[in-house]
Amino acid sequence: MTHIEGAQVGPATQTPFDASERRAWAGRAAAYAAGFGRLCAYTVPRLLDAAGVTAGIRLLDAGTGTGAAAVAALDRGAEVVAVDAEPDMVRAAAAAAPEAAVRLAALPQLPFPDGAFDATVGNFVLNHVGRPRAALAELRRVTRPGGRIALTIWAAPPAPGQALLGRAVRAAGVPRPPDVPALAPEDDFPRTAEGFAELLRAAGGLGGVRCSALSWGHRTTVEEWWRGPAAGVATIGRVVTSQGPVVTERIRRHVVALAEEFAEPGGRRPGQLVLPHTALLAVGRVAER
Incomplete structure (x- = not known):
C-alpha cells in the first residue's frame, strides 16, 4: 500500500540556495529519472552497505x-x-516504492521524533541543501544512538565526465544566471574525502567517521545525457535553459563536440559514451548517550 503524507516545508528555514533548488526540481521527476537518476543510482548499494541496512532495520531515506x-x-x-x-519526486518515489512511507519534508526540518530510525541515508542530498551542517545535525537527531548515517556527495573538482556539461556552458559563453545562487561561503565545505569527513566530525555526536571515493564510468548516450539539462533539470538545467532556445542549442552543439572524447570504442549504440564520475561516501555512527 502506498503512503504519501504531507509536511509543512518551513520557509523560515530556507536559504536563497534552497529556494533556487525548489525551482530547479519542481515537476521534473520524470526527466530526472530518465537521465541523471540512472547515474545517481550507481552509489546506492554501497550507501546501504555503509549504513548497515539489513532486514528489519527502520531506515530513513x-x-x-x-x-x-x-x-x-x-x-x-x-x-x-x-x-x-519536491512533491513530484514524492509521487514518483511512492509509485516506485509502494511499501515505503513517503512524505513531503525538507531538511533541516524533519517531522520525526528524536532517534526514530536505526539508520539514515542521503544519496547526494547534501548537494541540494543550503545549510549542510544544519541538515546533518537534523539527520543525527532522528537517528537512534548507535545508528549509522551514510551520505554521498559529488567530489570537487569534478571528474571529467561530470564536468562535461559545465565545460559546454563555458564554451558557449553562458554565465550563471543571477537567480541561481551558489551556496553561501559560510555554509560550504571542501568536497574532498577529508573535507567531507571533517563535516561529519564537526557535527558532534558522530563517531567512527570514515569517507571514501567511489569512481566509475557512467554509460549513456549524448542524447540521453543532454535530455535532462535541456528539460531544465537541476542547477545545470536552469543555466542551460536560462537564455532561450537559441542559446540552449548553442550549448548542445558544444556538448556534442566535447562528448567525442568520451565515446565508447565499439559502442553498441550511436553516440555511446563512458563518462568518468567520482562521488564521496561518508559514514558515521551516532554516539551512545
Whole structure:
C-alpha cells in the first residue's frame, strides 16, 4: 500500500540556495529519472552497505528523489520511510516504492521524533541543501544512538565526465544566471574525502567517521545525457535553459563536440559514451548517550 503524507516545508528555514533548488526540481521527476537518476543510482548499494541496512532495520531515506535507495532498501527487507522536498519526486518515489512511507519534508526540518530510525541515508542530498551542517545535525537527531548515517556527495573538482556539461556552458559563453545562487561561503565545505569527513566530525555526536571515493564510468548516450539539462533539470538545467532556445542549442552543439572524447570504442549504440564520475561516501555512527 502506498503512503504519501504531507509536511509543512518551513520557509523560515530556507536559504536563497534552497529556494533556487525548489525551482530547479519542481515537476521534473520524470526527466530526472530518465537521465541523471540512472547515474545517481550507481552509489546506492554501497550507501546501504555503509549504513548497515539489513532486514528489519527502520531506515530513513532523506532526499529520496525518485526512490532508488528506498526501493533497494525494501529489497533488503528494511522498513523504509522516505522524504523529499519536491512533491513530484514524492509521487514518483511512492509509485516506485509502494511499501515505503513517503512524505513531503525538507531538511533541516524533519517531522520525526528524536532517534526514530536505526539508520539514515542521503544519496547526494547534501548537494541540494543550503545549510549542510544544519541538515546533518537534523539527520543525527532522528537517528537512534548507535545508528549509522551514510551520505554521498559529488567530489570537487569534478571528474571529467561530470564536468562535461559545465565545460559546454563555458564554451558557449553562458554565465550563471543571477537567480541561481551558489551556496553561501559560510555554509560550504571542501568536497574532498577529508573535507567531507571533517563535516561529519564537526557535527558532534558522530563517531567512527570514515569517507571514501567511489569512481566509475557512467554509460549513456549524448542524447540521453543532454535530455535532462535541456528539460531544465537541476542547477545545470536552469543555466542551460536560462537564455532561450537559441542559446540552449548553442550549448548542445558544444556538448556534442566535447562528448567525442568520451565515446565508447565499439559502442553498441550511436553516440555511446563512458563518462568518468567520482562521488564521496561518508559514514558515521551516532554516539551512545
